[in-house]
Structures are given as structure tokens and as C-alpha cells.
Amino acid sequence: MEIISKKGIVVENNNGNVKVMIQRDSGCGSCSTCGGCEVKPSYYTTFTNDDLNPGDFVFLDSDVKTVNKVSYLTYLFPVSMMTIGAILANTVFSNKGFDENLLTLLFIVGFLLISLIILRVYDKRYKNKNLIKIRKI
Structure with a gap:
């Protein structure tokens, strides 16, 4: 089973409902002026039993x-x-x-x-x- 992983940072933890901010590398994927586009972060909320605090770095894993x-x-x-x-x-x-x-x-x-x-x-x-x-x- 192949896994896609994306690094994120925990923004908040509300009794196990964890909100993670993911910063994309670039807006379009590849261009000669990389970094020229404004890239907005994405947010993902999920439930976990792990003890995560705001500021913790995490990986979000999903099956390809x-x-x-x-x-x-x-x-x-x-x-x-x-x-x-x-x-x-x-x-x-x-x-x-x-x-x-x-x-x-x-x-x-x-x-x-x-x-x-x-x-x-x-x-x-x-x-x-x-x-x-x-x-x-």
C-alpha cells in the first residue's frame, strides 16, 4: 500500500478534534518564478486520540x-x-x-x-x- 504524506502543524486541539495547517509548496506546482504566487495554507480537521498540542508538527497520511x-x-x-x-x-x-x-x-x-x-x-x-x-x- 503506497502512502501519500504531507507535513503540517497543529493549530488547535479541541478534545481530540485536531485542526492542522498544511502549507503547500507552490500555487501551481512548478513555474520559473516559484514563490511569486501567493500560496494560502490549507486546513484539515480530524479526530485523534493522540496527545497533540498547538505547534506540534505532524504528518497527514493517506492511501494513494x-x-x-x-x-x-x-x-x-x-x-x-x-x-x-x-x-x-x-x-x-x-x-x-x-x-x-x-x-x-x-x-x-x-x-x-x-x-x-x-x-x-x-x-x-x-x-x-x-x-x-x-x-x-
């Missing part, structure tokens, strides 16, 4: 397969659903005397909304699962 699965689902599923909606509208309503452009637009928006509802259900199902583990350095 889980991160990839969630990323693909989040970014590609809505696009796939919109494409299916467009193809379905053009296939079903071609040569029927309807305004195909309007129906295609309505199907795209409808399938996008359906995909967002499905993602919301998926997100709620994984809300209480600790996909990211925290460990003290």
Missing part, C-alpha cells in the same frame, strides 16, 4: 488508491454524466421536431444535477471514515 479514487470520482463523474446526457438527448430526440439544442442543454444540466446529488450521497457515506491518518513527528 483512495485519493485517486476520490479524485477521479469528483472530477470525472460529473463530466461523464453530462456527456451521457448530451448523447442521450441527441439520440432520443433527433428528427422528432423538437429543438435539439435546448433539449441537449436541459439534459446536460439535468445529468449534472443528478451527478452532484450522487456525489453528495457518496460524500456523506465517507464523512465519518478517517481517510487521512495523523501521526506525530
